[in-house]
Amino acid sequence: MPVDDAFSRHDMAILYDSFNGHGLDRDFYLSLAKAPCRILDVGCGTGLLTLPLAEQGHQVTGVEPGAGMLSVARAKDRAGLVNWVAATAEDFDVALRFDLAIMTAHVFQVFLDDAQTLSALSNIHRHMAAGGKLVFESRNPLVREWQSWTRYDTLETREIDGIGPVEVYYQVTKVDGEHVTFDAVFKLLETGEKRISQSTLRFPSHAQIVQVLKQAGFGKIETLGWWDRSAFEQDSREIIITAYA
Known part of the structure; x- marks a missing residue:
């Protein structure tokens, strides 16, 4: 996999x-x-x-x-x-x-x-x-938790040693039956660099x-x-x- x-x-x-x-x-x-x-x-x-x-x-x-x-x-x-x-x-x-x-x-x-x-x-x-x-x-799956995986609901910022301030949020990009695809979006605030990881989970x-x-x-x-x-x-x-x- x-x-x-x-x-x-x-x-x-x-x-x-x-x-x-x-x-x-x-x-x-x-x-x-x-x-x-x-x-x-x-x-x-x-x-x-x-x-x-x-x-x-x-x-x-x-x-x-x-x-x-x-x-x-x-x-x-x-x-x-x-x-x-x-x-x-x-x-x-x-x-x-x-x-x-x-x-x-x-x-x-x-x-x-x-x-x-x-x-x-x-x-x-x-x-x-x-x-x-x-x-x-x-x-x-009956609770449909992925509906709260939005930038508004998940945005968080933290100071990370050696990197500086970083924010993260999650956003759903696709729901297909029992499968939910979403992005984890990390932004390094000192440089503006974004690092995005896509994931798919089964419910x-x-x-x-x-x-x-x-x-x-x-x-x-x-x-x-x-x-x-x-x-x-x-x-x-x-x-x-x-x-x-």
Whole structure:
């Protein structure tokens, strides 16, 4: 699958890392493993959760296809706590079998059709230890969150070391069924330079997600609707999945 410029280019990955942190989902994911275990972070990006999990004492492997993202993540890992793997979710191959696998920051939505999704989930399932679980989230398509992805609603400015003030906003360019294409627009305010990365995400339904998980070999599946562990409802913003191998 193609890797967006925001993930493959080092200069864009630095900007992404500066603007994209974790909110309530951070505490949720960091609380999943109660004792030290083997954790797989698929689509780990710049290591925003990968490194904190390793610092908790877990044996963590981070899989990321974006060269820019991975270089930023590795630069943060001065103690060498994480096994960083340059690969896609469909193609990675490591010897370990994992007690917990996660896909955060809506990574699940980069798989644009059932075939891609099944390939990725089947590979993750192959890497799970008996009784292990996969946890991830996907935006609920019924909420139509992309309608708020406008310059007016998303504009943000931040001072970035070595670069200066930078603004970012998001704008949807196309909606085609369950696929939404949008631009992340970064503007370096001191120079006026714009850096634009286009992305397309899939918004599958809860039923579609459950079906492909079962096809990939997962058994029991639990669903939450928000990071406070509230139950999933039709109008929940998130579809938060725990699937057991």
